[in-house]
Amino acid sequence: MTRFLPCAALALAMLLPALAQARDTPATACVDLAPGHEIVRSGTQSFFLKDGDRHYRVKLRSICDSLPLASRLLVIAEGQDNRLCPTGSRVDTQRGKCDIASFEQITAEEFTGRKARLRR
Numbered sequence: 001m002t003r004f005l006p007c008a009a010l011a012l013a014m015l016l017p018a019l020a021q022a023r024d025t026p027a028t029a030c031v032d033l034a035p036g037h038e039i040v041r042s043g044t045q046s047f048f049l050k051d052g053d054r055h056y057r058v059k060l061r062s063i064c065d066s067l068p069l070a071s072r073l074l075v076i077a078e079g080q081d082n083r084l085c086p087t088g089s090r091v092d093t094q095r096g097k098c099d100i101a102s103f104e105q106i107t108a109e110e111f112t113g114r115k116a117r118l119r120r
Helices: 004-023 109-118
Strands: 038-041 046-051 054-062 074-077 088-094 095-108
Touching: 038 109, 046 109, 054 109
Parallel strands: none
Antiparallel strands: 038 046, 046 054, 054 095, 074 088, 088 095
């Protein structure tokens, strides 16, 4: 048993950087969002998105003053509502349109933590 622990720790140590890099890597494919997706706003330059069991951090190209005030947000890419792509995506509010710079997948725990912190 004592020999197993160092081997398991070594294997985990070697795997963690690869998992972290995969999670923090910007997406390279489009995502079609389900109608019930959830958006949690995080200021004027980013927001968090939950789509079923997938979670994303979405970064905007520049400051989007209408983001925190909007009661409705719509993600659009390639002329389709509820589609998020690595390039050419935007978020529409009633007050304006903001270009999306990138998005990356995050863990459910990170989404839940951000949501809890932002609702305080």
